[in-house]
Amino acid sequence: MTHLDKADLEQMTDDYLQSLEPERLVAVAKNLRALAVAQLEKLEESSKMSSRPPSSDSPYQTRPKPDTEISPAAEESESVDLGLLAEGSSEVSAVETKAEESESSVPAPPQGGQGFGRRCAGKQPGAKGKWRDQPLQTERTIPHYPEQCSDCDAPLGVEQRDEKPHGGYYQFELNRQWQGFSIECQLHHYYGATCTCGHHSQAKPGQGDCSEVEGRKVQC
Numbered sequence: 001m002t003h004l005d006k007a008d009l010e011q012m013t014d015d016y017l018q019s020l021e022p023e024r025l026v027a028v029a030k031n032l033r034a035l036a037v038a039q040l041e042k043l044e045e046s047s048k049m050s051s052r053p054p055s056s057d058s059p060y061q062t063r064p065k066p067d068t069e070i071s072p073a074a075e076e077s078e079s080v081d082l083g084l085l086a087e088g089s090s091e092v093s094a095v096e097t098k099a100e101e102s103e104s105s106v107p108a109p110p111q112g113g114q115g116f117g118r119r120c121a122g123k124q125p126g127a128k129g130k131w132r133d134q135p136l137q138t139e140r141t142i143p144h145y146p147e148q149c150s151d152c153d154a155p156l157g158v159e160q161r162d163e164k165p166h167g168g169y170y171q172f173e174l175n176r177q178w179q180g181f182s183i184e185c186q187l188h189h190y191y192g193a194t195c196t197c198g199h200h201s202q203a204k205p206g207q208g209d210c211s212e213v214e215g216r217k218v219q220c
Helices: 006-010 014-018 020-041 072-087 090-105
Strands: 140-144 167-176 181-190 190-192 200-202
Touching: none
Parallel strands: 140 181
Antiparallel strands: 167 181, 190 200
8 A cells, every 4th residue: 555645635636536436446545544544643643652852742732730839938938028128127228239249240241252152053144055066976777666556556557657757866875795895876766657547656765664662653
């Protein structure tokens, strides 16, 4: 069963669904159900059951934090301070004088330079970029074709493939030899094919193995 993407869903118009045979229509419905289940499981993920950060959790599902309790010592000190303010004693003025002296002793931040911690990490805005000067020399081109229709799961033949690829990327492959290793530059081309049902499927890069641990899901 293939994974549907945005391009596949855009082709599922009313005319297309009505033109399908019953067997292919059932296959399309199964693929749509698998997509709906995958999206629902993704919406139900949280930081407690996956590798997502806590900031990505829904704010409506977080539990309210309990109110902080004030200790009896803090209440007693607060009542003493209020009593001193009410009496207008000289101790209050002495405390205020010490607070003003401590604030004046703190050095002011430098006005001219940027200072430590004010510069953002990484490439600064307006800085000159660095790019690769020479193009990559491809040693081997690997074509990829869709094997079955992404809608009705029907097999796709050679005569249904496109002549030109719709995309591609470079990849460096590490090959083991008798003495040491060698690096091979590969160019992967991805083609499309049109099914007899009228849907145009496109080959996509593969996905590696996922590590699944009980109670935690690692996204690949």
